[in-house]
Amino acid sequence: MGNANSGAVEQELVARSNRLGAEPKNTNYAGGNTSAKGRDTDPVTAEPVDLLWVKGSGGDLGTLTEQGLAVLRLDRLRALSNVYPGVDREDEMVAAFDHTLHGRGGAAPSIDTAMHGLVEADHVDHLHPDSGIAIATAADGPELTREIFGEKVVWVPWRRPGWQLGEDIAAIKRAHPEAIGTILGGHGITAWGATSEECERNSLWIIDTAADHIAEHGKSEPFGAVLDGYEPLPDEQRREKAAALAPVLRGLVSTDKRQVGHFTDAPEVLDFLARSEHARLAELGTSCPDHFLRTKVKPLVLDLPSTASVEESVERLKQLHEQYRDDYAAYYQRHADSDSPAMRGADPAIVLIPGVGMFSYGGDKQTARVAGEFYVNAINVMRGAESLSRYSPIDEREKFRIEYWALEEAKLRRRPAPKPLATKVALVTGAASGIGKATATRLARDGANVVLVDLDGDEAREAAAEIGSTDVAVGVGANVTSEDDITAAVGAAVLAFGGLDVVVNNAGLSLSKPLLETTAADWDTQHDVMAKGSFLVSRTAAEVFIDQELGGDIVYIVSKNSVFAGPNNIAYSATKADQAHQVRLLAAELGEHAIRVNGVNPDGVVRGSGIFAGGWGAQRAKVYGVKEEELGSFYAQRTLLKREVLPENVANAVFALLGGDLTHTTGLHVPVDAGVAAAFLR
Structure with missing residues (x-):
C-alpha cells in the first residue's frame, strides 16, 4: 500500500472520478463508484493508519468533490468479515460501516463499500457502461466474457450489491492474478489497478473492448426491421403531437402523486420504437439496478403507429395506463412480504410513443430527465445484447428486491422535505x-x-x-x-x-x-x-x-x-x-x-420595472410634478404605510x-x- 500524502490520494481519486464520470460511455449519472487506498497518520496515536477513500452514497462521479468521499479505516472495515452474519443479513453491514469511519468519515458509505475495501488493489473502479452491461445482460454472458476478454476479465454471476458481492470479487481477484476486472452479471463492471492511472486504463480498456466487439461482430439490425407506420414523424409534426399528448400523460402518471416530466425525441429512442422488436424488449424491462430504480421495471408503451391521431392515442393511453397500474400492483403483490415497504405508486416512470419519443417522470425535473437518460442507456444495453446474443435481464423477483430494498427506502426517507411548490x-x-x-x-x-x-x-x-x-x-x-x-x-x-x-x-x-x-x-x-x-x-x-x-x-x-x-x-x-x-x-x-x-x-x-423604464415613469412623474428618480418615494408617501412597493x-x-x-x-x-x-x- 502506498505512502502518498492523504490529500494527494483524495485529489487523484477525485480527478480520476471526474474524468470517468464526464463520459456517458463510461457510466450513467450517479452510477458506479471509485476508490483509493492509502496511508495517513492517526491523529490520536501518531501511528500510520491504512485508509480507504470511496465515493459516498448518492454522489455522481462526474461532479464528485473531496467532500463526497467516505473515509474508512481499512483494518476495521476488513475486520467486519469476522462478524459478517451471512447473505441473508448482509444489509446489517451498512450500519456497521459507521464503526469503521476515520474521524468524521466524510460522506455516508454506500452499499458498494465492501467491493472496494475487500479487493486487494490500491485502486478500484465500479462502473455502469452501456457496453459492459450489454455483455452482463446477454443470455450467454459468461461465454461472451471469455470470448471478448480472455483471462483478463472474469464473469461474476448476478448478486445484489452488498457485502457478499465484495467477498466474491475479492476471491476472484485472488484466484485470477492475471485479471484486471470483472463483468458483473446483470449489473456492470469492476476494474482495479496498482495505481490510479492503471485502474483508469483498465476500466477504459474493458469498456472500449466490449464496445469494439459489439460494433465488429454485432447484427446490423438488432431491433428488427422497421415497422410500417411506426417511422418517426417529421420534426414539427412530432413536436406538435408530443405537446398535445403531454398534458394528458402528465395527468395519468400523476394519479398517485404529481410528477414533473421530461420529453426527448433522441434518435436512439425513435429508432427503437420504429423497430419490430421494441414491444418485446420493452416488456422485459431494464436490468442494471441503477436503471430500473429510476425507470421502474418496465415502461408504458403505446401500441399504436405514428399515424394514430391524438384522439386515438389519448383513448388508448388511458386504457394502457389502467392496465399498467393493475399489472404493477400485481407485481408488488407477487413479491412483497411483511417486511416490504409500502407500494410507492403504480404509475409508470417512462412512457414511449412510437414516432414521437419518450416522456419520463419524477418528483423534480432533474429526476425526470435522468430517468429518461437511464432508459436511453437501457436501449443501448438492449441493442448491444441483442446484437451479439439475446437480451436477458435479471428476473422479476430480483428486480423487486432492489426496487423495494430497505436500504433504498431508508435513502428515500433521508431526502429533505419538498418545498411548497415542488412538482408545480x-x-x-x-x-x-x-x-x-x-x-x-x-x-x-x-x-x-x-x-x-x-x-x-x-x-x-x-x-x-x-x-x-x-x-x-x-x-x-x-x-x-x-x-x-x-x-x-x-x-x-x-x-x-x-x-x-x-x-x-x-x-x-x-x-x-x-x-x-x-x-x-x-x-x-x-x-x-x-x-x-x-x-x-x-x-x-x-x-x-x-x-x-x-x-x-x-x-x-x-x-x-x-x-x-x-x-x-x-x-x-x-x-x-x-x-x-x-x-x-x-x-x-x-x-x-x-x-x-x-x-x-x-x-x-x-424599481426594476421595464414599464417605468420604458417611458411610463417619465410620463407619470410629469403628471405629478416630481423628478422621475423621486417617483418611487412620491408613491410611497401617498400610501397609508409610507412604504415603497x-x-x-x-x-x-x-x-x-x-x-x-x-x-x-x-x-x-x-x-x-x-x-x-x-x-x-x-
Missing part, C-alpha cells in the same frame, strides 16, 4: 424584468419549475439562466397578442416540464396620456397586450389544465388602477379593469375544473396565493399598494 410548473409572462422576473425567481426558490416568457426571447433566456439551470427555469420568446406565439410558448412549457400548473399574467405596457391625446392605436395597443394577451394565455393554459385533470392556478397581475380613477391614463386603467373582471369571470367558469383564478393589485412599482412584494403576494394555505380561495384580488384608501375594494 409555472409560466410567467413579461418575465424578463420587474414584477415578472421577481415572481419567477420567487416561485423557483420555493420549488416550482418556471417558464419565463417575454417579447424579447434573449432577455427571457438570460433571466432564466440567472434563476438556475434548465432543470429549474427556461426562457421563451413570445408576443402575447399572437395566438400562435402563445400556443408555442405553452407547448414549450409542457415539453420542458411535462405539463403546466400555474400561469401568471404579467405582460404589459403603459401609455400615460389624457383622453384627447389618446389615439385609437394607443387604445388598441394597450388592450391587445394586456386584455387580449392575458385572455389568450389564460385560454391556452386552461386547455392544458383541463386535459391534465389536476386543477390549476391563474394569477393576474392587475393594478390599483383597475378600481382607482387616476389622471391621464384612460387606456391603461381601462384595460386593467378588463383584466380585473377576467379574474371574476374565469373564477366563476373554471371552478368546476378545480382551477383557481385570482389577482394581485400592485401600485407604484418603480418593490417587485419582490408583488411576488410574495403571488406566492401567498399559490403556496398552499389559500386552497379554497378563488376570485380574490390582493392589494399590494402599501395602502391606498381610494383603491380599497368594496
Whole structure:
C-alpha cells in the first residue's frame, strides 16, 4: 500500500472520478463508484493508519468533490468479515460501516463499500457502461466474457450489491492474478489497478473492448426491421403531437402523486420504437439496478403507429395506463412480504410513443430527465445484447428486491422535505424584468419549475439562466397578442416540464396620456397586450389544465388602477379593469375544473420595472410634478404605510396565493399598494 500524502490520494481519486464520470460511455449519472487506498497518520496515536477513500452514497462521479468521499479505516472495515452474519443479513453491514469511519468519515458509505475495501488493489473502479452491461445482460454472458476478454476479465454471476458481492470479487481477484476486472452479471463492471492511472486504463480498456466487439461482430439490425407506420414523424409534426399528448400523460402518471416530466425525441429512442422488436424488449424491462430504480421495471408503451391521431392515442393511453397500474400492483403483490415497504405508486416512470419519443417522470425535473437518460442507456444495453446474443435481464423477483430494498427506502426517507411548490410548473409572462422576473425567481426558490416568457426571447433566456439551470427555469420568446406565439410558448412549457400548473399574467405596457391625446392605436395597443394577451394565455393554459385533470392556478397581475380613477391614463386603467373582471369571470367558469383564478393589485412599482423604464415613469412623474428618480418615494408617501412597493412584494403576494394555505380561495384580488384608501375594494 502506498505512502502518498492523504490529500494527494483524495485529489487523484477525485480527478480520476471526474474524468470517468464526464463520459456517458463510461457510466450513467450517479452510477458506479471509485476508490483509493492509502496511508495517513492517526491523529490520536501518531501511528500510520491504512485508509480507504470511496465515493459516498448518492454522489455522481462526474461532479464528485473531496467532500463526497467516505473515509474508512481499512483494518476495521476488513475486520467486519469476522462478524459478517451471512447473505441473508448482509444489509446489517451498512450500519456497521459507521464503526469503521476515520474521524468524521466524510460522506455516508454506500452499499458498494465492501467491493472496494475487500479487493486487494490500491485502486478500484465500479462502473455502469452501456457496453459492459450489454455483455452482463446477454443470455450467454459468461461465454461472451471469455470470448471478448480472455483471462483478463472474469464473469461474476448476478448478486445484489452488498457485502457478499465484495467477498466474491475479492476471491476472484485472488484466484485470477492475471485479471484486471470483472463483468458483473446483470449489473456492470469492476476494474482495479496498482495505481490510479492503471485502474483508469483498465476500466477504459474493458469498456472500449466490449464496445469494439459489439460494433465488429454485432447484427446490423438488432431491433428488427422497421415497422410500417411506426417511422418517426417529421420534426414539427412530432413536436406538435408530443405537446398535445403531454398534458394528458402528465395527468395519468400523476394519479398517485404529481410528477414533473421530461420529453426527448433522441434518435436512439425513435429508432427503437420504429423497430419490430421494441414491444418485446420493452416488456422485459431494464436490468442494471441503477436503471430500473429510476425507470421502474418496465415502461408504458403505446401500441399504436405514428399515424394514430391524438384522439386515438389519448383513448388508448388511458386504457394502457389502467392496465399498467393493475399489472404493477400485481407485481408488488407477487413479491412483497411483511417486511416490504409500502407500494410507492403504480404509475409508470417512462412512457414511449412510437414516432414521437419518450416522456419520463419524477418528483423534480432533474429526476425526470435522468430517468429518461437511464432508459436511453437501457436501449443501448438492449441493442448491444441483442446484437451479439439475446437480451436477458435479471428476473422479476430480483428486480423487486432492489426496487423495494430497505436500504433504498431508508435513502428515500433521508431526502429533505419538498418545498411548497415542488412538482408545480409555472409560466410567467413579461418575465424578463420587474414584477415578472421577481415572481419567477420567487416561485423557483420555493420549488416550482418556471417558464419565463417575454417579447424579447434573449432577455427571457438570460433571466432564466440567472434563476438556475434548465432543470429549474427556461426562457421563451413570445408576443402575447399572437395566438400562435402563445400556443408555442405553452407547448414549450409542457415539453420542458411535462405539463403546466400555474400561469401568471404579467405582460404589459403603459401609455400615460389624457383622453384627447389618446389615439385609437394607443387604445388598441394597450388592450391587445394586456386584455387580449392575458385572455389568450389564460385560454391556452386552461386547455392544458383541463386535459391534465389536476386543477390549476391563474394569477393576474392587475393594478390599483383597475378600481382607482387616476389622471391621464384612460387606456391603461381601462384595460386593467378588463383584466380585473377576467379574474371574476374565469373564477366563476373554471371552478368546476378545480382551477383557481385570482389577482394581485400592485401600485407604484418603480424599481426594476421595464414599464417605468420604458417611458411610463417619465410620463407619470410629469403628471405629478416630481423628478422621475423621486417617483418611487412620491408613491410611497401617498400610501397609508409610507412604504415603497418593490417587485419582490408583488411576488410574495403571488406566492401567498399559490403556496398552499389559500386552497379554497378563488376570485380574490390582493392589494399590494402599501395602502391606498381610494383603491380599497368594496
